[in-house]
Amino acid sequence: MSASIRVTIWNEYRQDRDWPEILAVYPEGIHKVIGNALGAQEDIRVRYATLDDAEHGLTQAVLDDTDVLIWWGHIAHGEVSDHMVQRVCDRVTLEGMGVIFLHASHASKPFKKLCGTHSNRLKWREDGARERIWVIEPAHPIARGIPECIVLDQEEMYGEPFDIPAPDELVFLSWFKGGEVFRSGFVLRRGLGKCFYFRPGHESFPTYYNPHIQRVILNGVRYVNARDTLGEMPQVAFGHMETAPEP
Ligand code: ZN
Helix, strand or coil: CCCCEEEEEEEHHHHHHHHHHHCCCCCCHHHHHHHHHCCCCCCCCEEEEEEECHHHHHHHHHCCCCEEEECCCCCCCCHHHHHHHHHHHHEEEEEEEEEEEEEEHHHCCCHHHHCCCCCCCCEEEEEEEEEEECCCCCCCHHHHHCCEEEEEEEEEECCCCCCCCCCCCCEEEEEEECCCEEEEEEEEEEEEEEEEEECCCCCCCHHHCCHHHHHHHHHHHHHCHHHHHHHHHCCCCCCCCCCCCCC
16 A cells, blocks of 8 residues: 555634634534544545644645645635745645645645735625535546535535636636626646645635545545655656766
């Protein structure tokens, strides 16, 4: 059996720690619900990191020991230090760490830096109405085991236009009860790494307990896994070349 996938789940951990109405939905924190689901897999090892930990829990040693980083942030994007953002992005682009950005992490510093866009703006409405997440690329590994449509009875609406670069792989498209649509799940390739963005997961709704949502995140972990990605590649060395290779 291949080595375990080393997953670090980073949570801003403010609303689900401090706001009673959110704590009621996620008593242990959003990161623990995601981590409990992933950790049930034999080949996945989960560790947690939060904004208020030293270095946001993302020391160089932790990142060096991470194949896939999962990111959930919402109200405190501005408190993430630029130094840490650079460290995360370097680990993705130069060393192939996979990264999964969830929900409001569309506006997080590392996602915006990896996107290369300025605003990442979208439309939103926190009305708790129905969302249908349609699989538009059924053969994609991230859609494995998922029905043609995931129905969430209560979610926040995110609507197009979404200011992102054209995705390299678009897997899910959401429909909302108001008629809006949204690119809900896609992959961007950045340097040696893969980034997967997945939309659902507003903190006041129990989205991360949904088994289909958990399965998408699991598939995402396996798809962006650094060791898989790099295992397919020739050895790459960046930097100055002393001598020219033989022609
Ligand atoms: Zn939200």
